[in-house]
Amino acid sequence: MKKHKPLLISLFFLLTIAPVKAVAPRLFSFANSLKGTSPLTDFNNPSFIFAGGTVITEAGTYGLQQDLLFDPTNPGEACIIVEADNVLIDLNLKSISQAPGNTQPNTDGIRIAPNVKNVVIRNGAISNFSGSGVVIQDGAEVIDIFDVAMLDMGVAGILVDGLSTGTQVNNIVINLVSVGGNANVDGSDVYGIWVKNTELISIQDSSFSDCNATGTGNIYNMRFDNCSSVHIQSCLASDSEGLGNEIIGVAINNSDNIIIFDTGASLNSLSTSGTAYGFKFVDSQGIYLEESTAARNTSQGSVYGVYLDGCSFCQINDSQALGNIGDDFSTGVYSNNGSSNQFKGIQSASNNGGIDAYGILLTGTETTSAVTYNTIEANIAITGTGYGVFLGDDVVETTVLKNYISRENGGTAGYGIFDAQEAATTSNYYSNSILQNSTNINFTSPSVSIYSGPLSVTPGPLQNTSL
Secondary structure, three states, X not given: OOEEOOOHHXXXXXXXXXXXXXXXXXXXXXXXXXXXXXXXXXXXXXXXXXXXXXXXXXXXXXXXXXXEEEOXXXXXXXXXEEOOOOEEEEEEEEEEEEOOOOOOOOOEEEEEOOOOEEEEEEEEEEEOXXXXXXXXXXXXXXXXXXXXXXXXXXXXXXXXXOOOOOOOEEEEEEXXXXXXXXXXXXXOOEEEEEEEOEEEEEEEOOEEEOOEOOOOOOEEEEEEEOOEXXXXXXXXXXXXXXXXXXXXXXXXXXXXXXXXXXXXXXXXXXXXXXXXXXXXXXXXXXXXXXXXEEEOOEEOOEEEEEEEEOOEOOEEEOOEEEOOEEOOOEEEEEEEOOEOOEEEOOEEEOOOEOOOEEEEEEEOOOEOOEEEOOEEEOOOEOOOEEEEEEEOOOOEOOEEEXXXXXXXXXXXXXXXXXXXXXXXXXXXXXXXXXXOOEEOOOOOOOOOOOOOOOHHHOOHHHOOEEO
16 A cells, blocks of 8 residues: 655645735826826817927827827937826827838837836827837836737837836836737847836736747747736737747746736747747746636647746646647646646646647646646647646655546557656655546556556545546
């Protein structure tokens, strides 16, 4: 009879972990009063912008009466620069654009200078700039972007350019923004939105999609570096194509206290042997991903629906990883070298790989994590092995509880739940707890009898059953 190490830490985590609570940005009265759809004529004495290269140095309301084409003569210019606090820019259902045929590089649409506070940008379009649509520079605070379409940028739709945690950007609200068509052919990376060194940012009901790179640059629909207290809700990060080393729907790096809800990272395609990701989280903690989808991301290399590396205290709940296809490997949910992470209520299905395929894969020194109440089905490997749940050699004190494995996860071989540590040892001691999982099928490889084949062969108190 096997001896099971008590997993008090893991079970305590499973039963008591509280949802991550990100602090949404404060909606200051200034931004609240100006971000709506009131006509520009409702404001007293608005100032109109008639030419590109305008620098705003006084508080007030500024708007457009007609579409504005900016024809810069030097690199690095901007159509509108804001250097004053308390400014409303109402595009008034008009657009600003870099003039057709003008190739000056790093030209931005609207640039908010360092340390500026209380700026609202609303109601119009920004397009065809070789740089970014809106740039928010270091130390800026309380910036609201509302109901703006940004198309065909060379770098990013929105660049929040905090330089360090000491002088970071604070309090950014982005709502009803659509970014698309960004492209770069010179090998540089392309972004829908790129946020660096920022605290308190809320992005809702927005789309960052259709980024393309015909060169070797990487594509990030949404990227966050060194950020804290981020709230993303009802957004899309999808439909992009690239030729670089990686393409990512939502990337979170070195950040903490993140909520992502009802967001899709899907239909991103890489026509090289690089790697495609729906959600990619690296060296971060306190990420809460719920009711979100990573689906139909493809690559000639490997594909991950949800990817965590070096993350802790994260929860991936009630989300989907579906139909992600890689010519090499495909994985619905992946976590490496993490701790105290929870994967619950996930549907991981039809993630098909040319070599191996995984529904949920934990590897490296993952510890005290929990894989519970998931539905895992039909993750197929063309030439290799398909796994429902895979625990690597060094994964310890992890609970796999009440998962339902429906339809075969297979290829030339297939396993329902595979613990590599158990498969490699002849001892009567292993450190992971695999409890009350069920399946309605037989798997093609019974070589690790405790975790493959009909789950009903698992002995004793583990209560794994074959339906």
